[in-house]
Amino acid sequence: MQSREMKGMANLSHEVQEKKTDKELYSYQKGAIDQVFEKFDSAPDDYHLLYQLPTGGGKTVIFSELVRQYLKNHNKKVLVMTHRVELCNQTSKMLTSFGVVNKVVNSTANLEDQDEYVCFVAMVETLNNRLNDDMLDISDVGLVIIDEAHYNSFNKLFKFFNNSFILGVTATPLSSNKNLPMKDNYDELIAGESIGSLIENEFLAKAEVFQYDMGLTSLEVGSNGDYTVKSSEDLYSSPAMLEKLLDAYKKHSKGKKTLIFNNGINTSIHVYHTFDAAGIPVRHLDNTATKKQRKEILNWFKETPDAVLTSVSILTTGFDEPTIDTIILNRATKSLTLYYQMIGRGSRILNNKSTFKVIDLGNNYYRFGPWGADLDWQTIFNNPNFYMDRLQDDDDIEANFRHEMSEEVRAEFPKSKEVYFDIKATYISATSNGESSKVVLERSIAQHAYICIENSEDVYDALGLAKLLAEDINNRIQTYAKCISRSTFNFLHWLKDDYKKKLNAYLRANFDTVFEDIHGYPPED
Template sequence: MNYKDISRIDNSLRPYQQQAKEAIFLAWDECDAVMFQMPTGTGKTRLFSSIISDIKTWGVQNDEDVKILIIAHRIELIDQISENLERYKVSHGIIAGGKQRDLRYPVQVASVQTITHRNNLDVAGDLNVNYIIVDEAHHCVANSYKKLWDMYPNAKKLGVTATPWRMNNGGFERVFDRIIISQSIQSFIDAGWLAPYDYYSISINSEIQKEINSITEFDVEGDYKISALEKKIDTTRIRAQLLDSYLKYAKGKKGIIYSISRKHSDHICQEYREAGINIVRIDSKTPKDERKLYVDRFKKGLIDIIVNVDIFSEGFDCPDIEFIQLARPTKSLVKYLQQVGRGLRPTAGKSICLILDNVGLHFQFGLPNSERDWEKCFKGDSHITTRRSGSGQSPMGVQKERNFSEGTDEMQLIVGSHREIGKNNNQWSEKDLELLKTLYEEKQCSVEVLATIFKRSDEEINSKLSEIISKQ
């Protein structure tokens, strides 16, 4: 059989989704395991729902009993996938802890932890899966996914993700045979499929950035330890700056704040409520019914802000989010792009998304629409790094907390939706040249990050760096 012949024209898909679907089926004619990259907010779940529909239709036409397994790593994602499948009339069962199972359906949505657990090996073996589709496939290097691959060696496999990146800069070639890469975020913005944005952030020399740079404790994955973040970032003065920037730039808008921990969320909620803002906390321990109530009220405009810990980084769909506030430093490009991506879904009446980066993540990762070489990331030869920007070399002393109202660390407009990076023809000032040299030599910022800071093209940055180096 030719897998490309399974693909059908689906008029409910956007043109780029239809093209992606055809490319995936064509790739299956040449290999077994394909990773597909497409930005947050552009409809990956809708895409693989259409792929499932095509496979089921082909099975009916050819009297084939085709079995499809959809895999996710969190119950929130399983619920979202299930809701999407129901919306597109795809009958299915669910295999996950606490869920009633019905194995009669040829399509099953499963938790990777549940399906690979030793207590479920008989259930998994009886499925006789022909296709495996993995949501948020950047997790696929985990041992549980290796077990899954070994359980179904002959199944065609598809992993979808917005961010084929690993914190250790390792690749995915031991899991997937190839990667298919979609258009860039900027292309989706230009075409109107994603919303433009205004991006505000702190200064590279701000006290908050110095606190972040002084953190020297990291977890086993390489990200900041929560305890270290709480100690440095969950302080009265920094939370006051968080509130000040919201009141200055986003007051009255509906949005999401990404926090460090449940304790940090509680502190943020308390201070925002005292300022008269209708804010709630949601995290992994929030009961499902309560979470659903909050999200429904948020979508109806009855709640202004949801503050959360990672829970809406993957799989949360609410297009009319007007602002995103980043209150948690991270070394993870995946977290960064998924968090800002929640605000880039376009909707009627929403001209732009406002991004308030209160922890300077763009210094490390660039702007949301910066160009990224996902092919290199897939191969494990990534130029996207998470350097510590000098952290640990000159630790800050313990500082006495002070009133941060009105903010001594003013937020700055890094890039606005009405401006384009790379079209700044102004001459370089001595101050800019000195800062450029410092960021490149001492902070080890990449050219891509420097281009976003100075609002100039990569070519201009490279040219100016060459001049600086030649004079040394």
């Protein structure tokens, strides 16, 4: 015989089943629900299932319909966990739109009426406090859904749900902490529709990526496995990097709605002042903003066609603005999850929007590959260390860079078909032939001298062009130093000065000879 509480739950469950949602589910979303229920029916009551679906694929829609159907057929309660207040409120509204009456368990919630609800939505920290204080009855919770399940903050709550079916949902089933792999907390992964398939079927927009070769060896990695805020701010707040960011924006996204991600509040504020000084409509947003300020800024961003919003990771989850045209990664990250979250903010389709731009100023494309690549999530889930250990480090990435002169400097060498000189290849060739490594710089100096003379009428012109090669010389010296494994500051400083002196000496001693070789006649006196 059912207790009064169980009868009440049955009545509430029946009320849910009579509700009709106005949300139209796509075929892949319906397929995902079928897969989860199939596992729910066949697996043990305490099974832990992880479901993966790309950002923009509609994870909240899927698990809201799943909750509706679950409550329709089971006299058990449902608990949905999120990691942020905004997601908590958004999830509650979505569940309500599916006809699921739910109660938000926040720090101010009165739980005296909890017996009247069969579905709860709670933020992880608040829930942890309420459960430890024994203020929330979870004895009849049959299904626990964890949104953004890759966050390790949820792990401490698993002990409370030893008899519940747990469904974690995430776009990237990879923990940021190598010591806390997701396979230790979940029995199985179901991989949903791929980004490529969602793009092909016009559910997501396609990313057009503009990548810049960035020198990131000054960045330091913190205890969490990602680049530290301090080292990132030291690099990205520099005048040179701010200028590069502004130039990249003007070249690829001027007048377009743009969202910029930074690693550090100070960097974002510097970005704000840089764009504001350039007369570009821009606002700054970080986690210190009040709820009112955040709402006002996001409304401005939504309603301003050419708005630029510079932010600090706060908008990586729970933020949907389909009118975004460009995402700028003004930071580097070692987190695959963060990489996908940031780019995913621009992937929402809208009207005729089928593409969006990504400007990468952190070598992230080189590190992780293209957003939307056909990643084997099952392998990553089962062997996360194998995947992470295969990622290239910054030295390896930068070793493959081909340094190009700036457009302004290159314009001063119009007669030269090629101005690039491959230091690394020259070093490998020289050493394999038994030659001294010194010949690498000698040949580099000769090539620099050649392009200076090729574009000059006299030695004074050539010496003037040589002064424009400082950045090119610095890059060659850096590459050479890596080849010979010597990179102390004093050594590099001496090597650059010595290179410039030898280049000038070479030009003075060989100008006439090289000029005649190039043109077939001697220069005029």
